[in-house]
Amino acid sequence: MAVTVTADDERAEGARPLADDVPGPRSWQRAFGDLRQGWRQRSLWGYLGWQDIKQRYRRSVLGPLWITISMAVIATAMGILYGALFQEDLATFLPYVAVGLLIWNFISGCILEGSEVFIANEGLIRFLPAPLSLHVYRLVWRQTLFFLHNLAVWVILMIIFPHPLGWQTLIALPAFAVLVANGGWIAILTGIIATRFRDIPPIIASVTQLVFFMTPIVWSYERLVANPAVAERARIAELNPALHFVEILREPMLGDPIVLRHWYVVGVITVVGWVAALVCLRNYRARVAYWV
Known part of the structure; x- marks a missing residue:
């Protein structure tokens, strides 16, 4: 018995997706698609990031202002203490320390919370069909709000203490946009690895604390390099x-000359x-949904 294939049948067959056309779980298309879908849901992670801050200071009188107050107290105390120990001019050293702490809080926040970004959102990842990047965007946005408060x-x-800003x-x-971009890849990379190996977050926390004292x-740093006795060792x-x-980021915020060497390394x-x-x-x- 002959089978007649009509034009409609051919069109229907052509419209049916082939197995080779469907990207597998390990595909660049799905990886970049995850980032795109997460960005399209910026109204959601933007709201969630702001709610994270509000919940942290819920029922407090000053609310998120505590972020700025705690930052000011720590920066002032450390600036005065280390300024006296190193015999630095307070007018230049206190802003130096405060801006350094401001930037470091953003960097360390992305590193420490990034290593647990998927573990902390286990319930949402298991039961909410959302891209993984949504949680990364939420984290970086929250840290950006902290930075803006400070x-x-x-x-x-x-x-x-006026500085020659220009x-x-x-x-x-x-x-700062470069710092935000780096916060994104740090959270993705360490977050995925930490879901598989749960020893990673405490290791990262210990290393981050060590890096603080080395930074x-x-x-x-400029004062050490200017000292001929320790200049070579200081460059390490x-x-x-x-x-x-x-x-x-600290150089433009304090009106200091821009050193391109730092930009090359960061790039x-x-x-x-x-x-x-x-x-x-x-x-x-x-695999993240199974590892968490």
């Missing part, structure tokens, strides 16, 4: 990536970091 400390210090201060905007936040500090991330780390994060997202994105 900017009030910088404004007050610039009024009390056009170079505008470079702080792309510098010129409460001590001046540039092997610390956090130094370059802090300096690309290379950003590219390499995002490549590693995308590879990890491509290969293990589908």
